[in-house]
Amino acid sequence: MNTGRLFVISGPSGAGKGTICSRILEQDNVRLSISMTTRTPRDGEVHGKSYYFVSKEEFQKTIEEKGFLEYAEVYGNFYGTPKMEVMGLLKSGTDVVLEIDIQGALQIKKSYPEAVLIYILPPSMAELRKRITERGTETEESLNRRMGETLNELSYIHEYDYCVINDELQKAIQRVKAIMTAEHSRISEDIHKIVEQYKEEL
């Protein structure tokens, strides 16, 4: 049986990566990785579903045991991707999707080089600004800050494997699905095992 693949999806807020991820997760044999965090659960958040909510001590212990594929501190709270769960899913043949920022994505590529990094881009910066403005949740200042952060992120795009432009949602979803299908045909350990079988057959 083939092992699963790890897909890391990043992109600026407003590029549509949340919608794309949720549509991808409707497929069989794909699961979202659940992060571990030290922050307090918000109303409606469920342990083991939204996050694994743990104490700072437990988080620290997992760091020391090298139990994270990546982790970061954000405003005093820790967030991390537990290695054991992801590896278990991959080994069982399930693809794992991680929605994470660029710093986390680059950490993952280091700790698990087979990870496939996909960056979701809006069709233009003007369109990104429009989409965020329409949400009505940002001040002019925070909007400008976001746009600056996006430009800064784009300097790291060459570290990614793929970049999907979300000009039309359906097309963007199809592109990400095609990447997932294609990656299962990529030359990998699985293929080498199959080739060994072929050699033994003769």
Add this chain to the structure above:
Amino acid sequence: MNTGRLFVISGPSGAGKGTICSRILEQDNVRLSISMTTRTPRDGEVHGKSYYFVSKEEFQKTIEEKGFLEYAEVYGNFYGTPKMEVMGLLKSGTDVVLEIDIQGALQIKKSYPEAVLIYILPPSMAELRKRITERGTETEESLNRRMGETLNELSYIHEYDYCVINDELQKAIQRVKAIMTAEHSRISEDIHKIVEQYKEEL
């Protein structure tokens, strides 16, 4: 506009690469590269469609002008992939498919590293033997030689980008199509140009 991608498809006779190629070529914006050869046209073969039929002198001149992406001599005849035509198609945004053996594929990867190499495998060596036997065109000896050649080719499979197992034709076609779609989202010069545009926008 995005440039086209060059897809090189190889695999043992009987793996089904011919059928897969012809189905891929039904898509818009995909073209088969036409080879140049010094061999005599067979009945029904059309210059500029089956092959470009040329003299040995003309072929030699094209070699000297570094006009081939790859070429080889087979039983005294020369066969080659003309660079100019392929590059013209790619530049115009058309994908180009090349059905070629492993030696040719590796030459292409050297002269055009952006080429995407896909190897089509039968589901097993037993199935390959069965498919070739059913054609009834091979003696036991030539069948065994073919099987040996296939095993030898498999030692080079790590040089390829993808390996598609043709267990069910429809699935294999979908996998190759997914690879073609995915490769258009791969981080490339096109993406870098888009990112530059985004930066200028702000």
